[in-house]
Amino acid sequence: MTLTFPLTGRGTHADIDGAYAWVRLAIGTLLATIGGVGMWAVIVVLPAVQAEFGAGRAEASLPYTATMIGFALGNVFVGRAVDRVGYWLPALIASVVLAAGFALAATATSIVQFTLVQAVIGVGSSVIFGPLMADISHWFARNRGIAVSIAAAGNYIAGTLWPVVMPYMMAHGGWRFVYLASGVICLVTMVPLALMLRRQRPSGEEHVTNLARPAQSISLSPGALQALLVVAGLGCCVAMSMPQVHIVAYCVDLGYGVPRGGEMLSIMLAAGVVSRLASGYLADRIGGLRTLLVGSTLQCLALFLYIPFDGLASLYVVSLVFGLSQGGIVPSYAIIVREYMPAAEAGQRIGIVILATIAGMALGGWMSGWIYDLTGSYAAAFLNGIAWNLLNMAIAFLLLWKSGMARPQPA
Template sequence: MTTIADPHLDGRYAWLRLAVSVLAATVASVGMWAVILVLPAVQAEFGVGRADASLPYTATMLGFAAGNFWLGRFVDRFGIAVVLTAAAVALAAGFGLAAVSRNIWDFTLAQGLLIGVGTSAGFGPLLADVSHWFRRRRGIAVATAACGNYLAGAIWPLGLRGILAEDGWRAAYLVIAVICLAVIVPLALMLRRRLPVAAMASGAPGGPAQPMAAGFSPATLQWLLALAGIGCCVAMSMPQVHIVAYCADLGYGVAVGAEMLSLMLAAGIVSRLASGLLADWIGGVRTLLLGSVLQGLALLLYLPFDGLASL
């Protein structure tokens, strides 16, 4: 009778699936952060300015956006396991081709068409899949899955720091290619089980009248959230994308910048988990408004301060 009693939702397997999803997202999301780490080296090797050196990240994000949309459609049809496996192949190919690129344009194409699209499988499509397995704890479950993206940013910079220092960015990209293929595919195979249709129907958040509670249709709410996401991510990406190069410009060094990026993203993990718990308590809209205010205050602090401690 009730969705809470449904054994498929909020059960032991759902939490196990969430743990596997977080691991997969942590590996797949390397595409968002690797390009930030190698930005100073790529800029120097290809002899381009900072604006041109930022193009690969722009291409990565465009591929990431397109991938979230199209791979989401494929997940609906084929399931997350198939999509993650294809993403692992795309990431391995993308990092491999980027490692042998001869100029900034080859590097940018590899980042956008393969790495960006492949990385997207570890975010939106994976979050959507996780949401189907939870009802009572959906907020914290989705927030936990989203932490894979930030775990990647906290772990990969530290893990790749030695390779970047000793062997250069091309060697680091080849290592990433091997790891993506060797780790993501087995994890994808663990997610082959799909939620029964009856359980998915019972897991809906409410009856047909609920989507109109805010006065908007589901499609309108979807577009409003998309616009809000663009505003949030632009504000988020500026300090994250440029913090490594910014620290190098200020004389603190690339290694310090990588540590700062890891610290920033580790704090983001705490923030996302807290936001998930808060959303289950006060609702998503109030949580978004609170987060937006705090984000605006944080950005203002970058204007008057550029010291190591303050950054």
Template sequence: MSFFNSQYNSDTPYLDSGYSWARLCFSVLISLIGSAGMWAVVVVLPAVQEEFGIDRSEASIPYTTTMIGFAIGNFLFGRQIDRFGIVLPMIVASMMLGTGFILGALSTNIWTFAIFQGVFIGIGSAITFGPLIADISHWFERNRGIAVAAAASGNYLAGTFWPLILKDVIATDGWRDAYMLIAVASIAVMMPMALLLRRRLPAQEVTLLPSAGQPVVNKRSIDISPRALQILLCIAGISCCVAMSMPQVHIVAYCADLGFGVSAGAEMLAVMLAGGIVSRLLSGFLADRIGGVRTVLLGSFLQCLALFLYIPFNGLASLYIVSLIFGLSQGGIVPSYAIIVREYLPAKEAGERVGLVIMMTVVGMALGGWISGLIYDLTGSYQAAFINGIAWNMLNMGIMALLLWRTRESRPVRA
């Protein structure tokens, strides 16, 4: 059976198959390109602030609108892939990204720039996270945790790759040319690669129960209703990402304020996200063994410790080290929510439910990015912003502890 055949042969096992791993590789490459918009807006923040003559909180608005669009897109595209598969939404998203980056490069003020970021780039980028993670989760069972983590790592690979490329383009040609470069890549690479994902599972395979001949599924149960569990996961997603957003959104500006320059901040962001890639892969490996809730709880605890380290250490070398520690701590948290959804909730609703939780994590990133900028404007320092992040982080830990307490022993579900 060809890897590129769109028809599924029901006599051939599909979970954890050779095609499953090939599809995972395609997904990671697509995410590397399609996630550029989330990080490009962070890298251009100082240049945009200077060109438009605005303060830090106003300059943070395009990031906030991007995250709002990203949040909405995760939910909308998540629902669509449950019905139509990933290919058509992926093609639509690549066209939105190309259009958004072109219009962003032509913006004449912060408000039009923020609108284009949110409506086109934010929503378009969403296809490469929650929806792509939900899609790949259907092709794995035994190695679902590591597969979901690897798919989610494409987002951080983009955060490692694009800042290093864009900082040189911005230095020589300006941020507008940098946006044009991403526009071309979004259409020329994403659209043809989407066709590599056109094979779909039969509708009856995406259910709570495995098909005949497939492995037994270990379904976890919890003394919380599905609706209450979904709400708790959404609150947890907001709280962890308000904490996570402080270093990720403001590290470039923070380094500029300390006199280390934008280039050092971009490199620090790349180091942070490289650590996040390692963290995501390790967390996926761990989630296959201890479950999603324990993995999120561990990651949240380590993220909280890393945030504490930013308060006393603000030298150049120490910030590189702390940023690496932060990346190694928090990278696996968000993808693990998808594992929790698949462990406790119906598989046929995976796209919508994962998309909703991811939407809330992005709301947390948007809210946290704006709050950190506001705290900076009010206090003239990022120290209080780090403390704010720590408080939100503790809320996330409390929710995960509650879910762990209410979880019952796993029980086998057989076809």
């Protein structure tokens, strides 16, 4: 039997948790897998860019920081646009911006130019994360946790594939060739995929959602809850950034080379896909707050393992453990927003929290490079990440206490 769906118009109540919702999720995840190159490319080319421009480790970390700033701001403003006009048009515009950013970065003649253009790449890539999770959350009620996590996993799938492919592309054409090729791939694939998502979210969706999952209560105002989620997002991602941003450079320093570092990053993110899916399944049963606490605790424990183990084989294993620990943390914020805040504000509110998580990645990426330049080692940078992780855990405990430890009602 062949399933066909209209590409335009507005969805119906029957589409929520229905066949079209899963098809839309599949298209969105593919879009995120391709567009996620905007986040991960700079990590792979960092050593080559640093060598070409003669930059220090902290200075060479600034392009990643600029990427995350653009990505963070894009999540807020694109998320707000998605609340107003739907997903497909912002996705279409962002795809073109992303492709143009790669082309411009490939022509950079200084670390300053490269850094500025990376901010543009970050804005273009932002549409595949927070805005996509917000859009997908409108098409699911019973299975929202797993659906949002699958959408978020597209970014990690990108991180699994691109860091493995790019070092071999660099070996044949250099980092500039990698950037030009990435821009072309984004343009010819993401634009058609965005056009396939022109259907608007179902009208009256919030009523259907409330029937399937009543709003959870918490003894905090929406503003206070938003503020605490922002601080929590900052803390968890300063911690998360240490291995994700610097694992390739760390391997170069240890003498293992860029390909080995790229493989470790891919293992970490492939494990993160598994973690995100498992966390989504868990969130549908125990709620977003408990899922956040579980993920944050496991991430903290995994960070400790990087300090004593720096052998090649052990780093592969620790990277696997870290990926399995932390993948579900960020999607948990989107689920918490939908559980405790109005659906009509999902895009903007999720975008604000994602801004904080990306600001944490940006701050943590730069901070780890700065600590490395000061100490000549990454050991202190790992300890810094652990401290920020403990802040996230404290906020998760506070929010659970404020919610009265009430188990969410089953869908």
